[in-house]
Every structure is written in C-alpha cells, then in structure tokens.
Amino acid sequence: MIEQFLHTALPAAYRLLDIFFGGLIPTAGVGGAVEAVEYVPPSTIYAALVVLAVLGVIFGIALALVALRFVVKVDPKVEQVRDVLPGANCGACGFAGCMGYAEAVVGRQEVATNLCAPGKAAVAEQIAHITGKAVVTTVPRIARVFCQGGASLSGRKFIYNGVLDCTAAVLVAGGDKACDYGCLGYGTCMRACPFDAITMSSDNLPVIDADKCTSCGKCVAACPKQVIEIGPLAKAVVISCHSRDKGVDVKKKCQVGCIACGICVRICPFEAIALENNFARIDFEKCEVCGLCVRKCPTKAIKDHIPVRQKAYINPEKCMGIDVCTKVCPVNAISGDIRSVHAVDQDKCIGCMMCVSRCPKQAIELRQAPTFSSGRKKAKEGATIGA
Amino acid sequence: MWEKIFTIFIASALINNFVFARYLGLCIFFGVTKRMETAVGMSVTFTMVMVISAVLSWFIYMYVMVPYSLGFLKIVIFIGVVAAFVQAADTMMKKIAPALYYKLGIYLALIVTNCIIIAVPLINADEHYGLFESIALALGSGAGFSLALIIMASIRERLELADVPKSFQGLPIAFVLTGLIALAFLGFSGMITL
Numbered sequence: 211m212i213e214q215f216l217h218t219a220l221p222a223a224y225r226l227l228d229i230f231f232g233g234l235i236p237t238a239g240v241g242g243a244v245e246a247v248e249y250v251p252p253s254t255i256y257a258a259l260v261v262l263a264v265l266g267v268i269f270g271i272a273l274a275l276v277a278l279r280f281v282v283k284v285d286p287k288v289e290q291v292r293d294v295l296p297g298a299n300c301g302a303c304g305f306a307g308c309m310g311y312a313e314a315v316v317g318r319q320e321v322a323t324n325l326c327a328p329g330k331a332a333v334a335e336q337i338a339h340i341t342g343k344a345v346v347t348t349v350p351r352i353a354r355v356f357c358q359g360g361a362s363l364s365g366r367k368f369i370y371n372g373v374l375d376c377t378a379a380v381l382v383a384g385g386d387k388a389c390d391y392g393c394l395g396y397g398t399c400m401r402a403c404p405f406d407a408i409t410m411s412s413d414n415l416p417v418i419d420a421d422k423c424t425s426c427g428k429c430v431a432a433c434p435k436q437v438i439e440i441g442p443l444a445k446a447v448v449i450s451c452h453s454r455d456k457g458v459d460v461k462k463k464c465q466v467g468c469i470a471c472g473i474c475v476r477i478c479p480f481e482a483i484a485l486e487n488n489f490a491r492i493d494f495e496k497c498e499v500c501g502l503c504v505r506k507c508p509t510k511a512i513k514d515h516i517p518v519r520q521k522a523y524i525n526p527e528k529c530m531g532i533d534v535c536t537k538v539c540p541v542n543a544i545s546g547d548i549r550s551v552h553a554v555d556q557d558k559c560i561g562c563m564m565c566v567s568r569c570p571k572q573a574i575e576l577r578q579a580p581t582f583s584s585g586r587k588k589a590k591e592g593a594t595i596g597a
Numbered sequence: 598m599w600e601k602i603f604t605i606f607i608a609s610a611l612i613n614n615f616v617f618a619r620y621l622g623l624c625i626f627f628g629v630t631k632r633m634e635t636a637v638g639m640s641v642t643f644t645m646v647m648v649i650s651a652v653l654s655w656f657i658y659m660y661v662m663v664p665y666s667l668g669f670l671k672i673v674i675f676i677g678v679v680a681a682f683v684q685a686a687d688t689m690m691k692k693i694a695p696a697l698y699y700k701l702g703i704y705l706a707l708i709v710t711n712c713i714i715i716a717v718p719l720i721n722a723d724e725h726y727g728l729f730e731s732i733a734l735a736l737g738s739g740a741g742f743s744l745a746l747i748i749m750a751s752i753r754e755r756l757e758l759a760d761v762p763k764s765f766q767g768l769p770i771a772f773v774l775t776g777l778i779a780l781a782f783l784g785f786s787g788m789i790t791l
Contacts, residue, residue, distance in 0.1 A: 257665035265657070265674065269681035276685045280692035 287316045287340055294336045296328050303327070316341055327424035328405075350443040351425035353407075353418050356452045357393040357437045358513060360413025364389055364464040375401075380434040388463035391452040393437045402432035420515075445494040446515035447501055449474070454487045461509075468511040474503035479540060479564065500562030502540050519561030520576035526551045528573035535565040535574060602733040605726075608789050609737030615713045616745040616775070617782035622713040626745060627771055636750035638697055644739025646686060646708055647717055650679045651735035654718035655728055668722070675718045676710075683709045713742060748778060 291312040298308070303325035305311040315321045315337060323343050324334035330350060338345040365388035372378055376398035379385045385394045395414030407422035408429060416429075420443065429438050437452065449468055453460050457469030468489040475483045475490060482496035483503065492503075504514040524535070524544070531549040536542075543559040546552030554574075566574045615621045629639040654675050662668055687705050691698045698705070708714055717738050721731040752774055761770050 254666050258667050258670055261661055261665060261667060262670070262674070262677075265677060269677065273681060273684055273688075276688050280689050282691050282695075 285316055288312050290340045291316055291337055294329075294333055294340065295326055296333070298328055315343075319343075327426060351440050352420055352423045352443045353425060353427075353429055353438050354441045354448050354450070354515075355393065355416050355418065355438055356448070356450050357389075357391075357415065358450045358466040358511065359387075359389060359392045359464040360411065360415040361395060362413055363466050364392060365462070377432075377434050385435070389453055389455070389460070389467065391435065391437075391454060392464065392467075393433075394435060398432050398434070399429035399438060402428045404428060442494055445492070445497050445499060447492065447497060447499050447504060448513050448515065449483070449490050449492055449503075449511060450513045451489055451511045453489055456488055460488075466510050469509055471508060473506050473508065474512060477502055477506045477540075498562075498564070500540070500564055501560055502562055505541075505560060518578075520578055521556050521559045521561050522554045522563070522565055522574050523577045524552050524554055525573045525575065528571045530571055530573075532570060534568050534570065538564050538568045540564065598729075602729055604789055605730055605733045606737035606740075609734050610741035610744065611782070612785045612787075612789055614741040614745060614782055614785075615716070615738055616742060617779040618786070619716075620779075621716055622711055622742065623775075625707055625711055626742075626749065626775075627768060628707070630746055630749040630753050630771070633747070633750045633754055636746040640739075640743030640746050642686075642690075642697075642705065643708065643711075643714075643742055644736065646679075646683060647714055647739045648732060648735045650675075650682050650714060651717050651721060651731050652728070653678050653682060655721060655726075655731045658718070658722050671719060671722055672715070675715055678718075679714050680709045713738060745778075749774070 288309075289312075292309055295308040295312060303311045305314050305325075311321075311325065315323060315325075323337040323341060323345070324331075326333050326337070335345055337343075366386050367383070367388050368386055370379055370382060370386035372382060374396050376385070376394045376396045379394050379396055384390055387394055393415055395410070397410045397416070399416050400408040400410055404426065405422045405424055407419045407424075408416045409419070411417045416438070425440050427440055430436075430440060441448065451460075451466070451468035453464070453467045455463070455467075457471065460467035460469050470485055470488045470490060472485055472490070475485055479500065479502065480496045480498050482493045482498075483490050484493065485491075499516070501514050501516070501519060504512045522543075529546075529551045531546060531552060533546070533548045533552070535552060536544045536546065540562060541558050541560055543555045543557075544552050544565060545555065561576065563576065566576065609615075613619060616623065616626050625639065625643075629635045657674060657678060658671070662670065662674065667674075683705065687698075690705070717735050718731075720726075721734060724730075726734060749771070753771065756770065756774075765773070
C-alpha cells in the first residue's frame, strides 16, 4: 500500500526506494531463507521493519513487567556512598569496584570507612557520616624513595647494555650501580605503578607524585633493591639512603649517601634519629619534621619533601617578651630583650615550628616567606630545601 | 529421530565441544574458572539461558523469519532475543537468588554477548534443525561447556599450589592448559560425523 502510494504521489522517491532496496543490492551469500532470491523485494524490507519493531516493543514491555515484578529495594545509603566514592573502580579497597565497596560498607558493620585509597580522608569522613560509623582517622601515607644518587651523583661499576629493567639489571652482578643499596634507575617501579604516580627524573631517579600516590605498595614489591618504602605523608623529612657500607666507601661511590657521621643524631632536638647498620634512620614516631637535620647533613643525604617551608613571625601585639622562643630556637634566629617584643630573623629561620608550640601567648605564627625581600640569597636557599 | 537427537547431543558436548574444538566462549571460560563454585554456578546459568534462548529463537525463526524471508536478519534478531532474555533473567536472579547474583555478577552480563549463546541458534537455523534437535544442541553445548568449565576449574584450583614460573602465572598457564585439554579432546574427533 505504501508502495503504491509512493508510486503515484512521489514517483521520484519511489524510484530512489526502488534503486536502493529493489534491484541493486546483491544478496547472494547473505544466507538463510533469502539464498535463492536475487534481489530483496520491498515487501521483505517492510516485513523486516515491522518484525523488528514488534519484537522490540514486545521485549520492551516484557522487560518492563519483569523489572516491576522483581524490583529489588536498594538501601539509599548505598547510592549515597557510591556517589561519594571516586568511581575509579581501582580495587584498592579490596572489593569488586566502588559499588562493591559501597554495598559492603553499608551492609556490614566490620567494614571500615577508610578503605578508599584514592578518596583519602575526605571520602572516609563522608562515608562515616552517611553510614553512621565512627570516623577512623587515617594517617595518609606515601611511597618514599630511599636513594638520591642519580646518574650524575653516583658511580657505575660497569656499563650495562641489557634490557632496561631493574629486575633484569639486578641479575648481572647486582646491577651496574656502584652502590649495592641504591636505585638502579631503570624504572621498574614506574611501570609497576597503577596510578601513574611515578615518573623518572632526568637524573634517572623515580619521582613520586604525592597527589597520585595511594600508598598501595606495588612499587615496593616491584623494586629489586628495596629502595622504596611506604611512610607517613606528614613526616616529610627522610634520610634518603639505605647504604650499609662504611662512610669511606659510601663517599667513594656516591656524593649524596649517608656516611653515618652522626651529626644528625646529635643535632636532632627530639632524639628521633639513630645510627644503625652504618646509616641513620629517622623514627617517624618521634620526628617533628623540624628540618634541622636537613641543614646540617654534610652530604645532603637527608631530603625535605616540603617544597617551601614557611617562616615564623612574631605578632608584636601578643608578644610579652617571655624569651622562651630564643632559647628553643635551634638556629638562633629570634632575638630580643626580656620583657620586650622579640623578632625573627627571616634569613636565619628554617621554619622548624619549634617556637610556635612553645610560646605561652601563642604570639608566633607561620607565614609564607616574603619573596620580595629575599633577593638572591633566599632564592638559593629555597632551592636547596626543595632539592 | 531420537537417534539423531542423541547424536546431536553427544556431538555438540564432546566432539564439537565449543571451548576445546571450536575455541568459542573463551572469555567466560577463563573468567569464571578461577574457583569451582563460580564455575558450577556459571555452568547451570549458562545451560539454562542457552536452552531457553534456543527455544525462543527457534520459534521466532520458524514462524516469523522463514515465512517473511527474513533469514538475513538472523544475527540481529537472535542477539536481541538473547539480550532481552538474559536481562530478564538477570533482574529475576537479583531478586530470587542474590547470593548467586553477586557471585556471577559481571559474567551474567557477559552472557549477552557470548559467542556460544549466539552460535547455538545460528547453527540451529543453518542446519534447519527441528525443535527437539535444537534443544538437544543447546543442552549438548551447555553440557560440553559445563564439562570444560569444571575440568578447568578443578585444574586451576590445584594450580594455585603449583610452583609456576612468574611469567607464566595466571592467564598464560591457563591458556597452555586449555591447549593441552584441547589436544586430548581431539581424540573424539571423527567419532560421529554429522
């Protein structure tokens, strides 16, 4: 009927239809019941359209009926938690995707709220709020590289020409690096990282992106030299060397190795550093991240991961001249007479924050170092802190 | 007639085993065989879906597609039938057997686009099988697939304890195993020619 209507009313359209569907489409080898037909008659096209449409409608209605009849009530909290989660389905929580974790954390009492590694503390807090569970405070952690001896700063035992992978390189006499405890620099950790948080620096050392690192520990397992460890993110001062060689040997092999001189052990105001197996280690429980040891280390083996430290500043209105701060300051940056307003020498202050907690009047606060008055010397100092 | 039905059943289960002789449906095969429990659950679900979708497809093929010469739409229509049926089964299972639903989870959705599920109605249509022959093919294929899953799952559970070289752990050793079992299944070939 449609055919005849088209034929009389719109001959051009009919001819188009005829060309496209009537005569020109070869159908040999399409298979099934049309094997013997040399061209597809328009009636087949209409039949196909009608059949597909009817089947579609029938299936649609059937599915709608089934969905109505077998509706499963989902706890609205599950949906809320799922919306809070990052939705990366990374599996770091140990469940099958974000939805799996959302269901588990709502449905089971023993599942903790802080298992989402990419979401960090903010998500844990929101989940705890939704589920009514106690907030478990997590100490954010990060992978730390315990080696600073890049290609330019450390020696090589021989020239390695094999596969550019640490696990392969370590098979050849423990790797080509002179130091037996250092990073080989062939990037096995970078390839192991599921979050792309590790990049190799121009000096062949892994650099960890604090924003992307979820402290999953894949790089720790991948490194054949055990150079990487997981540590608390807040404890940003790290003695970045694992060498158990004697100081003399370390000095020969690497310019930034720990020579176990013990200066940091003596200088640390919190007695957080101890010498063990010919290298110094910071006890993160005791460390207050003052950064004093970073300044004093003769080989620069201690790394401060805080990019730019803030400086102490004394509020003259609150300062009563009690003089505790001058005694407590490890670098003698604070000066002033008793009972008069004290001042901080911004060039000397290393931002260790020790005076802040000691001031009974809470007159000391940390501020971003003013860059305009710093000049060349300050910029240079900033660079060494960051390095 | 019964003889032919029995022959089709045995042939599709052993001789033309979908996994070991035709190498179809490997994604599910490797996906669910890590544990026996999921393998058995998948076998049952799979066989049921296959039989029911083969029956549905046969009716639609015989009474709709053949009279209107719509054989060329087989693939599209069969996929639609299977997809609609699996979606319905999925919804029902979530309500009736939630434990099984969470076990099979993602694989149930995978059934929709599984090649064995679509191969069975297509073979039925090409061979112009009757209703009972179609059911026999579906049941036989289901039994063959279940056999493959259960053999593989029991081997892979033991494999957990074996000392596999690191580069072979996981999928690589599973593929090697599948190849070996397929070699064994070659022994059936030529026993029955359809």
